[in-house]
Amino acid sequence: MGGLTVNTKLLRQILVGFVRDEVYKVGVRKGVLGLSGGIDSALVAYIAAEALGPENVHAYCMPYRTSNPESEAHARLVAESLGINFKVIEITPMIDAYFTMTPDADNMRRGNKMARERMTILYDHSAAVGGLVLGTSNKTELLLGYGTLHGDMASALNPIGDIYKSQVWALSEAMGVPSEVIEKKPSADLWAGQTDEQELGFTYREADELLYRMVDQRMSREELISAGFDSAFIDNVHRKVQGSHFKRRLPIIAKVSNRTIDRDFRYARDWGK
Ligand SMILES: Nc1ncnc2c1ncn2[C@@H]1O[C@H](COP(=O)(O)OP(=O)(O)OC[C@H]2O[C@@H]([n+]3cccc(C(=O)O)c3)[C@H](O)[C@@H]2O)[C@@H](O)[C@H]1O
Ligand SMILES: Nc1ncnc2c1ncn2[C@@H]1O[C@H](COP(=O)(O)OP(=O)(O)OP(=O)(O)O)[C@@H](O)[C@H]1O
């Protein structure tokens, strides 16, 4: 891939092959995912349906009472276009039961709790159907830490974690994701009118241009400024990437033996299978 421009045909082939190989390697044939009506999960559903066959993909739409009804309609549209299994599971009773204990909790705590509630439902259903949880976090979100640790960031495998949001848009178009899903503004859908870009304070396209140069091309702050990026924007994004690094690593373990998990006891995940 050159820059942020992608060869969608090749990328599609790689990501479809990745899902098929990594699921089959474990000895199962199914994938489960949270289908929100947004583009990231829609694209993963398209990739998974091609990799595993639509009958082997189980999508769950898990609205809260404040979720936009359009989100569920878009999730249903994606599921019906692909012919994958689709179920709606309301999370309102679980979330509201929990927050009766702390009614003053802010939107951030509530949103993170919702993301973790959805995670527990997906893992339970992965056991019920005999499949793996497919991740839907893209590279932009992962680098910015814009996701809930052990919530929507939790998965067995993630086909889109190395592609930026701009590349998600390009691949989604090439794979035939419905245009209404591609064209709408990315949103965590926690309250009416919420958008990611509003919360972050910059657009994904702006972030991708900077992150690509900062991370993939390892450009220094000086080089980025010479390339025309605003210094406050560079510092803001850099702070987000550095401040969320803990989300991209396993928890650290106090080392008291000579073979500590993840430090000395390290094997690839498939461990030679
Ligand atoms: N240095 C450190 N090392 C290890 N752990 C550390 C830590 N600093 C905080 N923590 C822990 O991490 C927690 C904070 O991380 P976390 O719980 O992930 O939550 P946090 O990063 O505070 O918030 C999640 C962000 O992602 C956004 N989000 C979430 C879910 C979905 C979407 C969407 O687009 O759909 C967006 C959400 O709007 C918010 O901006 C703290 O409460 C603390 O327990
Ligand atoms: N109402 C929901 N039902 C099912 N899954 C959800 C719901 N809300 C969020 N999720 C899960 O959490 C993930 C993170 O949400 P996020 O908003 O980042 O992605 P998206 O909705 O797929 O795309 P976009 O970022 O463009 O809105 C989703 O991809 C999905 O797997």
Ligand SMILES: [Mg+2]
């Ligand atoms: Mg969304």
